[in-house]
Amino acid sequence: MSSFWNFYIFALTLACLGGIVALIILTRRMPDPGGADAETTGHSFDGIEEYNNPMPKWWLNMFWLTIIFGLGYMIAMPVGNWPGVLGWTSVGELTEDQIEHDRKYGEIYERLASIPVEDLPDNRQAMRIGQRLFEDNCALCHGQAGTGSYGFPNLTDDDWLYGGSGETIKTTLLSGRRGQMPAWGDALGDQGIRAVTEYVMDLSGQDDVDQALASRGEALYNASCAACHGQDGTGNQALGAPNLTDDTWLYRIPGETLRQSVETTLENGRAGNMPAWEGILGEERVHILSGYVYSLSN
Ligand code: HEC
Ligand code: HEC
Incomplete structure (x- = not known):
């Protein structure tokens, strides 16, 4: 920010304060008769007239105090490039x-x-x-x-x-x-996927397993899957290869059967990322x- 704006803000504020001080001093010099025969301002509302009395002392003093406070605040606190004599900054407060x-x-x-x-x-x-x-x-x-x-x-x-x-x-x-589970669609083909899925169903203890299909799948499993998921299917935590025998599934697609979910996993592979x-x-x-x-x- 250029220092012009500093100057501008200070000049504007000082001019305002000066105006207010002048106004207070001027209104003080007005006639101060008080009492019952005081002059009125000439305003009359339904027969009720407004007295031309000076402002109460305590009110006036509050005014002076706020003006002094305003001046003090302007000097103490930062405005634009002016750092303020206290050196307060919001960044400094945050750091503290x-x-x-x-x-x-x-x-x-x-x-x-x-x-x-x-x-x-x-x-x-x-x-x-x-x-x-x-x-x-x-x-x-x-x-x-x-x-x-x-x-x-x-x-x-x-x-x-x-x-x-x-x-x-x-x-x-x-x-x-x-987790890196390779895709098997190309290597095993639809028939192979169906067979090995059936073997996974058997491993996890499902009760509607086609045993003939599953035993064809077992050979494929031993050749392609056992290296990661283990011969017995209990998985390998060093690779994050899930246990396939516990009937707990990470990729059980909502609204689909377990068979369909496993086929999708085998077809396309999986890559969970934590x-x-x-x-x-x-x-x-x-x-x-x-x-x-x-x-x-x-
Ligand atoms: C963007 C999603 C995401 C966020 C956020 C996330 N996680 Fe995970 N987290 C995963 C996925 C996905 C896996 C499984 C990784 C895999 O499939 O190999 C996982 C796996 C884990 C595991 C391993 C579980 C196991 O069975 O071994 C733990 C523990 C875990 N997260 C804890 C946390 C904690 C604690 C936080 C918060 C600091 C967190 N996660 C934040 C997605 C997330
Ligand atoms: C290179 C090691 C590796 C090989 C080989 C592998 N997997 Fe996986 N498999 C994984 C990993 C790792 C995951 C977990 C993926 C993840 O966390 O996103 C997984 C996930 C799965 C899941 C999902 C389990 C669940 O809870 O939803 C099934 C089912 C599965 N594998 C079966 C197989 C079958 C069947 C084969 C053989 C055709 C096979 N995997 C071969 C590593 C392997």
Whole structure:
């Protein structure tokens, strides 16, 4: 801002104040008769006349005080380029607040950082902070209560893609996770997909399984799927390959049968993406949040 506007604002304000002071002094000099035979202003409303009395003293003094306050404020506080004699700035105030905030929460975070993730659920303060962080950052995908939905894992059951120990959860949150399930449509063809889907139905204990089809699928499974999901289908947490035997599904498409959902998964593949939080929330908050996630299923 050029200093012209500084000058402009100061000149305008001073001119206003000067005008007000002049007005007060002028009206003071008016005749001050008082009493019952006072002069009137000549105004008359339905026979009621208006006396020409001076303003009460206390009122006048208030006026003087506000003018003095106004002048003082103008000198003390910043206007445009004028920094004000007190040197107050909104940025400075914010910085001070932040330092105060960091000092207060820094102590709390530091104390909680020394508690192992799996013991944090016993700490009421950690759970309160954790819940707030969860609602602000995670509820969008995992749901307010952490129960998940299509494509977003339920964090309240004891079924883990990557593992449910305190340290594993913390690793998941710090670095994020990217599940990579290849697409099988081209490699297996429609017949192959149908057969291996039937075998997955059998693995997960569904009761309407076509056994002949499933046993054809088993050979395909052993050749193509066992490397990640395990020979027995119980999955591999190092890869995030889900357990296919527990009848808990990450990709159960709403409104479709389980068979259709699994076929879609096999046909097109899947790539669930859990963002990394270390850069966003910092290690100390992630630590507390890990304790909160741990508490959801324990
Ligand atoms: C943009 C959506 C999204 C957000 C936001 C998100 N997640 Fe996730 N999260 C996912 C997806 C998708 C997966 C599954 C990844 C996969 O399929 O491999 C996942 C996986 C996880 C897992 C692993 C579960 C398991 O079974 O091993 C944990 C724990 C988790 N999220 C916690 C959190 C927490 C805590 C937050 C908040 C800081 C959060 N997530 C925010 C999408 C999200
Ligand atoms: C390279 C390792 C890998 C191979 C090979 C693989 N998968 Fe997967 N599969 C995964 C991963 C990882 C996921 C989880 C994807 C995600 O989190 O988005 C997954 C997910 C699935 C799901 C979804 C489970 C659910 O809960 O919704 C099914 C079903 C599945 N795989 C079956 C198969 C079958 C059948 C084969 C063989 C034709 C196969 N997979 C081969 C890694 C693999």
